[in-house]
Amino acid sequence: MTTADTLDGIGESATLARIFPRLPASSLQLLGPGDDCAVVAAPDGRFVVTTDMMIHGPDFRLAWSSPHDLGWKAAASNLADVAAMGAVPTALVVAIAAPATSPVSLLEGISDGLRDGLAALAPGCGVVGGDLSVSNTLTITVTAFGDLEGRAPVRRSGARIGDVIAVAGVLGMAAAGLRLLFADAVVGGEPDATAAAILRARHPALISAQLAPTPPIFAGRIAALAGATAMLDLSDGLALDARRMARASGVSINLDSGAVGSRAALDGGEDHSLLAAFGAEAPLPAEFRRIGVVQAADPGHGPGVLVDGQPYDALGGWDPYAGWNGETG
Amino acid sequence: MTTADTLDGIGESATLARIFPRLPASSLQLLGPGDDCAVVAAPDGRFVVTTDMMIHGPDFRLAWSSPHDLGWKAAASNLADVAAMGAVPTALVVAIAAPATSPVSLLEGISDGLRDGLAALAPGCGVVGGDLSVSNTLTITVTAFGDLEGRAPVRRSGARIGDVIAVAGVLGMAAAGLRLLFADAVVGGEPDATAAAILRARHPALISAQLAPTPPIFAGRIAALAGATAMLDLSDGLALDARRMARASGVSINLDSGAVGSRAALDGGEDHSLLAAFGAEAPLPAEFRRIGVVQAADPGHGPGVLVDGQPYDALGGWDPYAGWNGETG
Known part of the structure; x- marks a missing residue:
């Protein structure tokens, strides 16, 4: 054969x-x-x-x-x-x-x-x-x-006021790779294999983050052992997924723009990095870096996401039904 | 909405x-x-x-x-x-x-x-x-x-010489329903909803056996409790699935044509009935009816299916890759 x-x-x-x-x-x-x-x-x-x-x-x-x-x-x-x-x-x-x-x-x-x-x-x-x-x-x-090795599952709804918000894995790289592919690997309106290969050779980290991501799977167990109060996988972008955690937990999550790094890191989906909340008293596991804190939801605004203390409603993210255009991908 | x-x-x-x-x-x-x-x-x-x-x-x-x-x-x-x-x-x-x-x-x-x-x-x-x-x-x-409620799984490979072969559920009805649909509910080369509705009103048991089957799910647990030595779900037709059990078990399965009922019952797939082998000494559970016996594989022919003692090689059944014609369904 x-x-x-x-x-x-x-x-x-x-x-x-x-x-x-x-x-x-x-x-x-x-x-x-x-x-x-x-x-x-x-x-x-x-x-x-x-x-x-x-x-x-x-x-x-x-x-x-x-x-x-x-x-x-x-x-x-x-x-x-x-x-x-x-x-x-x-x-x-x-x-x-x-x-x-x-x-x-x-x-x-x-x-x-x-x-x-x-x-x-x-x-x-x-x-x-x-x-x-x-x-x-x-x-x-x-x-x-x-x-679960005998542990309680870490749900998205357990974040508590005062917790540290931390992430393991990259932010915004998969989305940056996808933007490059749409910008430079579409020829005559169609995805093009040769252009994509050239692009991948030039930007291997970004293109691979999109096409073959390497999320820190082992860090999930480590977070649970370290007492994470809430966790989820960043599939639809940090801002949107943090909002999911905030709403499920009845709190607000205040992200530090300096720690997050960029608007692309805030909105880009498909990184499959892990977003977790930890009690403020204990040291963070080495795999996680601090990007924000949990605070009481604003009485007027309700649970949600803030960036540097300001409500952040310009949510990116992906709706499989509303978000897909069959013509352009 | x-x-x-x-x-x-x-x-x-x-x-x-x-x-x-x-x-x-x-x-x-x-x-x-x-x-x-x-x-x-x-x-x-x-x-x-x-x-x-x-x-x-x-x-x-x-x-x-x-x-x-x-x-x-x-x-x-x-x-x-x-x-x-x-x-x-x-x-x-x-x-x-x-x-x-x-x-x-x-x-x-x-x-x-x-x-x-x-x-x-x-x-x-x-x-x-x-x-x-x-x-x-x-x-x-x-x-x-x-x-599994603490029991060993009933595999397809456990049938022993001398076991009774029995079935719970219908044989050939789903395939008969599909034949009716292709014969009488295709208009201008396309599946037709009105013709199918008329057909279903006329042959409710056969058409429902194909479109919304009711396999005897509870009988699986009953068979296990009764000591079934082998079992599988009839998805691809009695003859083909019995051959799978025979080959996995290194035996031959001799089906009784009178008990099976018809050639359609032998070849028709998608009934999702349960085919099981039981020791000959114990009574069959009420949900199962005897349709054959397990015997030694013929040294020349190898493990396989016989009908009334004659090798049965005219196997029906469904290969998802080879069997599908996109034009006709």
Whole structure:
């Protein structure tokens, strides 16, 4: 068989036979792929679960993302949700729907990206099952599981007045990478692979932050052990996600513009960094840097986000229904 | 707001606010939707998990399936995989990608179908989380969880020579319903809603078996308690799925054509009935009926399926890559 093989050419069984050996097992899997279900250990009698779809068009373009990037990002974005509960990622299931005429190498590349992303970000976490389907629109759905190791989950609603607001990971880099791609890697109205490759060579950190992010997954467990009172994954931008934490907690979050760094760091989404609140008395874990404080919500304005004490309502962020223009991406 | 509202018209938050109240909670959920992850109890320290996509085109047509049907079938097909391990379904997460211009009533109908399918087939099982996305192709990914209540999972590989082969649920009805739809509900080369409605009124059992199946989910736990040695969910047809059990177990399965009933019952997929092997000494649970026996694999032929003692190689079944013709469905 060659890389020119297509999914409809070799069929499901042969495709699975080429994918399975690439995927890592989970250290907690009791029964892996091949039966009606997988069986996964839940050592403390609970598990955390999150699910997230990546869709060709609104979420990625094959002209910009390699198959390896797609697998990596699908793993990273779901692992960040598990980490944001203070849990340790244990296992994924992965459902992929692709056009029937796709090369098998597309699924092999996605599998390799899942494997390498898991190895880099959450060693011990593996793929315990999945589903292959055919669709006109390439779609990757990852469902991820984690173990709380006996701790309470760290919710977004626990921030208390006086807490320190801190972040682990980058701010605004993924969005800066996406802006570069739209600015310099669209040719004749279409995403262009050659232009994207040139751009990535020139700005590897920014483009990779967008296409294959490396959020600090291990920092979620560290934050929980350090007593974080609230945490969430920065998927839609610092300002919007901080507002979610503020509203869920019934407080306001006052960000320090000098510590945040830039307007782009405030509004840019998809970094999958971890935003957490910690009691002011204890030292911050080394992975986190202070960017603000929790204060009482303004009686008139209600819970929300302030920057240097001023209400910040110019929220960026991403609404999958309202935000997508099929023409421009 | 009215039923004419569209997803891009009202946005993600308002859509979620209309969906969440329709979805049932799980009796084992410790933390439901609204945070980065849900938290689900795993009483015996393990959980079973399966994931399955339904894609507009290869898996369903909106001209034939109502939104309620889609939610119901997405629940039923995943619950059957959990049941086939001998587990009790506990929770689902649901990821839905729909065109941005879809009416909100599409997602409301899917949600109602999930709710009603869960209530009918697996009371206590609920939706603990999910994801909404935009896609040109309507796609529903359900990931389902179950509890083994301290028992070993019932695998497909445990059938032993001398075991009785038995089935709980219908055989061939879903495929018969699909044949009727292709024969009588395609107008001018396109699936037709009016013709499908007329057909459903005339053949409610067959059409509903295809569009909104009611597999005997509770029978999975009953089979496990009765000591089933092997079990799987009949998704691709009795002959093909029995061959899977035979090969995994290193035996042959000899089906009794009189008990199976018809060639359509042998080849038709998507019933999601449960096929199980039981020791010959004990009485079958009332939900199961005997349709064959397990015998030694023929040394020349190897493990496989026989009908009335004759090798049966004319396997039907469904390969998602090789089997789909985008033109005809």
